[in-house]
Structure formats: C-alpha cells, structure tokens
Amino acid sequence: METRRIDPVNCSVARALSVVGERWSLLIVREALDGARRFGEFHSRLGIARNLLATRLETLVTAGVMRRVPYQEPGDRQRFAYELTEQGRALRPTLVALLEWGDTYLADPQGPSVIVRHRPVDDAGSCDEPVKVVLECAAGHSHLAPEDVCRTPGPGARFLEIS
Amino acid sequence: METRRIDPVNCSVARALSVVGERWSLLIVREALDGARRFGEFHSRLGIARNLLATRLETLVTAGVMRRVPYQEPGDRQRFAYELTEQGRALRPTLVALLEWGDTYLADPQGPSVIVRHRPVDDAGSCDEPVKVVLECAAGHSHLAPEDVCRTPGPGARFLEIS
DNA sequence: CCTCTGGGTTTACAAGCTGAACTCAGCCCT
DNA sequence: AGGGCTGAGTTCAGCTTGTAAACCCAGAGG
Numbered sequence: 425m426e427t428r429r430i431d432p433v434n435c436s437v438a439r440a441l442s443v444v445g446e447r448w449s450l451l452i453v454r455e456a457l458d459g460a461r462r463f464g465e466f467h468s469r470l471g472i473a474r475n476l477l478a479t480r481l482e483t484l485v486t487a488g489v490m491r492r493v494p495y496q497e498p499g500d501r502q503r504f505a506y507e508l509t510e511q512g513r514a515l516r517p518t519l520v521a522l523l524e525w526g527d528t529y530l531a532d533p534q535g536p537s538v539i540v541r542h543r544p545v546d547d548a549g550s551c552d553e554p555v556k557v558v559l560e561c562a563a564g565h566s567h568l569a570p571e572d573v574c575r576t577p578g579p580g581a582r583f584l585e586i587s
Numbered sequence: 588m589e590t591r592r593i594d595p596v597n598c599s600v601a602r603a604l605s606v607v608g609e610r611w612s613l614l615i616v617r618e619a620l621d622g623a624r625r626f627g628e629f630h631s632r633l634g635i636a637r638n639l640l641a642t643r644l645e646t647l648v649t650a651g652v653m654r655r656v657p658y659q660e661p662g663d664r665q666r667f668a669y670e671l672t673e674q675g676r677a678l679r680p681t682l683v684a685l686l687e688w689g690d691t692y693l694a695d696p697q698g699p700s701v702i703v704r705h706r707p708v709d710d711a712g713s714c715d716e717p718v719k720v721v722l723e724c725a726a727g728h729s730h731l732a733p734e735d736v737c738r739t740p741g742p743g744a745r746f747l748e749i750s
Numbered sequence: 751c752c753t754c755t756g757g758g759t760t761t762a763c764a765a766g767c768t769g770a771a772c773t774c775a776g777c778c779c780t
Numbered sequence: 781a782g783g784g785c786t787g788a789g790t791t792c793a794g795c796t797t798g799t800a801a802a803c804c805c806a807g808a809g810g
Contacts, residue, residue, distance in 0.1 A: 436689025
C-alpha cells in the first residue's frame, strides 16, 4: 500500500517556532505585551542573562516581531526601547492558549496567577470578563473540541511518499 | 511613586513553557495529534536525533502530556507506543494559534501547507470548514483583538514591589 | 574630573543538541 | 542452532547554545 503524507518540515508551526520557539522568546513577547519596553525592564522582570537578552531582542527585531525605537527621557540622553509590531501583538492568542493550558494542568495550588480580561486599551466599554481562546470554524461552529478538527493539506503542501 | 507588578516568574505561561517549550516538544505533540505513535514515526517525520527524541518522550510522559502504552503487532514482539493524554490533546489550540501566526506572517509563497478543518473523528456532521482560533470573553464578546485584552492578577498572583 | 546609570559586550564555563555508531530483543529463514 | 533483519533505543565525540559575572561605554550630575 502506498500513501502520502504532508511534509512535516514544510509547516507554519515549524516556521513559527524557528522564530519564537527559542528559549525566552515567548516570555519576552509576553512581557512586551504587558508593557515592558526597555532592555533593563526585560532583564529584571525575566532574570534572563544580558547577552542572551541582547541576541534575542535582535532576533525578534530582524524577524519583524519587535521594533527598536529611539526615545529620550527628559534630562537623559537618547536610548532605545523595544516595542511589538503588529506581527508581535498577533502572538497574543498563542500566549493566551499557553496560559490557559498551564492554568488548567500545571496551576499553582492558589489558582492562576494571571487572568486575561476583556478590557480594551481605551477602557471604553470595558466588560472585564475573563477571556478564553476557542476554536471556531468558518461556518460559525464554535467551541470545537480538539478531537473535532483535523489537519488537511493546503495550497503550499509538499508531500512525502511512503511505501 | 511605589507600584506593584505581577511576578512574571510565577506564571502559567512560564510553567507551560517549562514543559513544552524545549526544542522539538511542540513538534512532537503536533505529530502525535496527526497520528504518530511509534518512536520511529516521530524520528522519521521530524528528523530529530534519536537520543533527544528518547529524552523528550520521557519528559512528555512524566509531565503527563503523553502516555507510554504497550502494543503488539501480529507476528511481532511487544513494543511501546506513545499517545497523547487528555492534557496533551488540550495543546491543540496552542498549536492552531501558532500555525495561524506562522501562516499569516511567515507563509510559504505557495500559501499555507496545512489547513485545520472542522472534521470530527467520527466524521458524522463533518462540515470541513477551516478552523481559526478566536479570543472570547465570558460575557460572550467574541473575536477580540489583541489590544482588547489585558493581564490582571489572579488568586495565585505573587507581587513584586517596585520603587 | 569623578562617579553613577542604563544598555549593552566579552569571556569562561556548563548545559543542551547533533550525527553516527553501537546494543539488544525477538522474529524469520535456512 | 546460527545468521540476518527490524524497531527501539543508548553511548559517545564534537559542536552550539545558555549562564553568570566581569567589563565597557556614553552621557548626566556633582
């Protein structure tokens, strides 16, 4: 019997992980989503080694996840800060999904330490309810269970022939 | 001015990444979701070094993400397979979120290689439409943008005092 | 001129990853 | 019984990545 399978190497999950799958990368993005902007903020919040932080920030900047912007505090010289691009902010659902998984299966006995809430930045119409990540199909079926979905080849699929 | 901040180390994202944040771990889970069960399947699909695969599978088993089950093919001796637990299957939304992000920002020029579709395992009532991950709050507001949510302290939060 | 601070860079060492070779148990064939 | 094959690992040498601590540099302030 001959069958074929989607090439697992030519896959957006693998490509995504090649950018944000290195140690610390997602935690840096998380802190940035939470408002960290300066080298020292990332360093002291995460406890990451300084040289590694420098190379991670550089990697994230060249990947387009973050942007290096000059800023100047009054009575101080010009420095650089790091902020998320649109592409970086788009990692929020990934981080919420990871948070939810960690809360469900590895929680602190006290309960979750962080709850993500529906509170827009401008705070108008803030409803403050906890946020969850749900799977939803284009036909509008929502809250799909992990078993209700499967992977199918897309237009860019490469195949492996298996005997 | 004195303020306080959620301790970034006592966080479910960090705990989740300590289990599935190592190189290859999420790709192993992805292949398992796609049906891989045996050592050799993971090895040949991913091209991961055999010793590393062995330690990763062991880590995932002790973390409760996978389970080592004996099986026996007719006319062969007993061997062991690895299958996802409930906890492991719960990583599907995380992987879909990563896939979506990779598709959006790092796509192959041909388009995505994999599309996740709404197709239950039993195939009854299969609608086959593409699946997306969306943020939704408990009040029913759906399709929240990354800017519409924020992190707030939960019951297990530890705080850092900042001067 | 000296010191302080934020933002890095250098360096030495430890830990983690890779590929190839080796092992081991049981089935199959002769 | 002996030899080969296969799947599932284990061992090992060499390279790459991560860590911690020391060092450096450019302004601001005294």
